[in-house]
Amino acid sequence: MKKNLSKYDDEIDLTEIIKTFWDDKVKILLIIFISILIGVSLNGRDQVSFEGFLEIKEGRNSEFDVFYSVGRFLDDYNYESFPNVGYDSDSNKKIDNNFYNIDSKKSLEEFIKLFLKYDQLISVLEKIPSIKNEISKLSKSDQQIKLFEYAQFFTVEYNSQEKPQTYKLKFKWHNSNEVREILAQTLKFLQKDYTNIILDDLERITEIKKNFSIQRNLARIKYLKEQALIAKELGIIESNTIGVSDDKKKIINLYPSGSLNSNVDYYLRGSKLINKEISLIKNRKYGEYTQIFDEINNLRNIAEINWVEYNMFLLKINPVKHSSNILKISIILGIIFAFFYSIISTTQKNKKKRFDKKKTN
Numbered sequence: 001m002k003k004n005l006s007k008y009d010d011e012i013d014l015t016e017i018i019k020t021f022w023d024d025k026v027k028i029l030l031i032i033f034i035s036i037l038i039g040v041s042l043n044g045r046d047q048v049s050f051e052g053f054l055e056i057k058e059g060r061n062s063e064f065d066v067f068y069s070v071g072r073f074l075d076d077y078n079y080e081s082f083p084n085v086g087y088d089s090d091s092n093k094k095i096d097n098n099f100y101n102i103d104s105k106k107s108l109e110e111f112i113k114l115f116l117k118y119d120q121l122i123s124v125l126e127k128i129p130s131i132k133n134e135i136s137k138l139s140k141s142d143q144q145i146k147l148f149e150y151a152q153f154f155t156v157e158y159n160s161q162e163k164p165q166t167y168k169l170k171f172k173w174h175n176s177n178e179v180r181e182i183l184a185q186t187l188k189f190l191q192k193d194y195t196n197i198i199l200d201d202l203e204r205i206t207e208i209k210k211n212f213s214i215q216r217n218l219a220r221i222k223y224l225k226e227q228a229l230i231a232k233e234l235g236i237i238e239s240n241t242i243g244v245s246d247d248k249k250k251i252i253n254l255y256p257s258g259s260l261n262s263n264v265d266y267y268l269r270g271s272k273l274i275n276k277e278i279s280l281i282k283n284r285k286y287g288e289y290t291q292i293f294d295e296i297n298n299l300r301n302i303a304e305i306n307w308v309e310y311n312m313f314l315l316k317i318n319p320v321k322h323s324s325n326i327l328k329i330s331i332i333l334g335i336i337f338a339f340f341y342s343i344i345s346t347t348q349k350n351k352k353k354r355f356d357k358k359k360t361n
Contacts, residue, residue, distance in 0.1 A: 035333055050176050052316040053157070054183060055152050056112065057309045058104035066299060067102050070202055073292050074209065092262040102198065107307045111194055112158075112167050118188045124182055125150050130175075135308040165178040176317050184312050194307050207350075210289040217281050221265075224281075228274040228333055238270045 115121070125131055125147050135143045157168040173179040231237070266274070 015356065028098045033333065039298070043360045049174045049320060050317050051170070051172045051320050052179075052318050053170040054310055054312070054315045056167045056169055058164045058166075059306050059309045061104050063306050064102045064104075064107075065301060066305070067198075067202075068180045070295055070299075071102065074202070074205055074333070086188070107194070108165055108167070110197075111190060112156055113306045114190055114194055114197075114297065115169070116156060118148065118154075119152050119185045120193060121154060121182070124189070124354075128178060128182065130178070170318075179317065180312065180315060183315065188304075191304050191307055195305050199296055199299055201332055203293065206289060206292050206296070212288055213286065213289075217284065221278055221281055224274050224278045227266040227269075228271045228278070231269070231271040233276060236267060236270045237272050239268070239273055267292065 122144075126135070126143070131147070131150060135146050138146060153172045155170050157170055159166060159168070169183070171183070173182075219308055
């Protein structure tokens with residue numbers, strides 16, 4: 001009979017579990033409360049609470065008037081037949097190396113391409129306090145991976161049916177105030193970045209044209225020196241058209257500066273005139289290019305150019321309903337942990353009772 005009693009002493013009575021629940025209710029509620037807090041934290045971190053979009057449209061062409069004089073120079077001042085047409089080595093397509101026209105449609109397309117590189121967006125994201133704190137313990141490479149994952153919440157949608165051309169910058173984010181600040185800063189930086197890209201391109205094209213002009217002039221000097229030497233050997237000091245046919249006289253008058261491709265006997269102008277032309281070319285200062293470089297440099301200091309048009313006050317932000325599975329799971333786990341705690345606590349109490357009973361006996 002005692003053996004049977006001993007056997008049932010090891011079993012846990014449901015009444016005892018309920019009693020333990022009541023006696024340890026503060027601890028059990030604390031376990032459940034902590035599990036709920038963990039669930040809320042995880043749910044808030046992973047859950048995207050808002051989505052929306054911002055329309056990006058073509059800017060006004062009048063914004064680009066500041067580039068007019070530089071553009072006209074690079075378009076019109078085609079010194080010594082600058083080769084304006086070439087081929088793209090990547091696509092093998094014919095391209096125009098001349099000054100590309102700055103217009104609203106092209107600016108919008110290039111601006112969107114620049115945004116989708118995500119460089120500026122990531123630079124803004126890494127300064128957001130919540131994200132900065134989250135990635136602070138990660139390695140540099142893992143930080144970049146995490147930032148790029150966040151950048152994927154921002155996408156671009158294009159509707160070809162809309163006129164004028166319009167893009168929708170769409171996003172999903174967990175904080176409406178943060179997303180407004182992120183977009184405002186990113187777009188502001190992109191405006192400045194695109195301005196620098198355009199000005200760098202203008203400087204590059206101007207430098208190429210200047211170097212081309214210098215090379216053409218060096219070739220011209222070489223040709224003139226040969227003609228001056230011929231004139232000197234023949235004793236032609238001053239311009240002399242005696243013995244020259246009427247047709248050649250007309251050519252000389254039509255092309256007073258000569259041409260590398262003409263068949264004119266340029267030495268007939270005389271060594272004195274040819275040497276003077278050589279001296280003028282050597283002393284050329286290329287002031288027209290200096291003026292353009294100065295103008296491009298001044299453009300870097302002007303107020304921000306609005307390459308695209310958008311209005312942050314028209315930013316659409318809509319709350320998104322999400323299932324709270326993480327929160328539900330955490331509550332269930334909290335209850336399970338509390339239940340097991342009660343069983344363990346009850347078992348421990350039973351063992352203590354038996355131990356005390358044996359000690360008394």
